[in-house]
Amino acid sequence: MKFERKDILEIDFITNRDYDLFFDTINAEISSITNIKKSFLKKLIICSIELIQNNIIYNNKAVSRLELYSIADFFILDYIQTTNKLKFQNLANKIDNINKMDFDNIDLKIKENIEKPKFKSGSGNGLLTCRLKTKNQLYLELLDAKNENKYKFILRLKLDYYEKSNPGTSKNTFS
């Protein structure tokens, strides 16, 4: 049986103003989705904040797009952006490492990053938090690599509406 993709929302972030107002935009758009538990919508908003702020902090507010859609009982958050080859490879390695961790270790790592931060800006906890909130793997898909400075990719989060935990393996492709 094939489940159809049902589009829920798409938001583009292009200008500085889009990024300045990003929270108001996603909060208003996601909160207005009907027939979904408020606690679940909140997880979608928390994950969106972390995805977008990772782009703001580490990727110079590159033009990006947030898409939310559902397939059967899953809600999928796709965050599409472009970066350079080095940053993409670093992100891929980071995601691989996070996907290999179990939830107890993620919890410990988050606390360690708060207590003994290693970064000048940010906490290093954004993607760890996304994995914890989604109870799922993080997925990275390269869409296009025109040259070393134009790696277009999707960072994909998959949330089970019924919150069945799926720690899975370290595969970072999505099907």
Added chain:
Amino acid sequence: MKNQIPAQAKTPLVEKDLKLNLIKISGVIIPENPIPFFEDLYSFTEELVQKTSKFNLHVDLEYFNTSSARYFYDYLKKLIEICDLHLTWFYDSDDEDILESGQELEELCKIKFSFVEK
């Protein structure tokens, strides 16, 4: 002496009540760079803490990003060193995420928070 730090798009309203030795933080803490907000918050708090040993902090947040968690923890650690901190963490009954954030900070700070469902 100012009695509040107004809320901005990514920072919360902070209010001071001198009679109750209380500071209340409400709204969202989601700046990409949390340092200026937490510096202001600490200066704002210092005025009150110097006058009293028992200090009440009410935290009533809707959203709280991961970048701010480390600075919030630093702020609380400083307060714990200089006063008798009584922290009340408010949360909505259907908001397990904010409750968990409070419990995480409580564990790191090694003091007991009061959790109050709204």
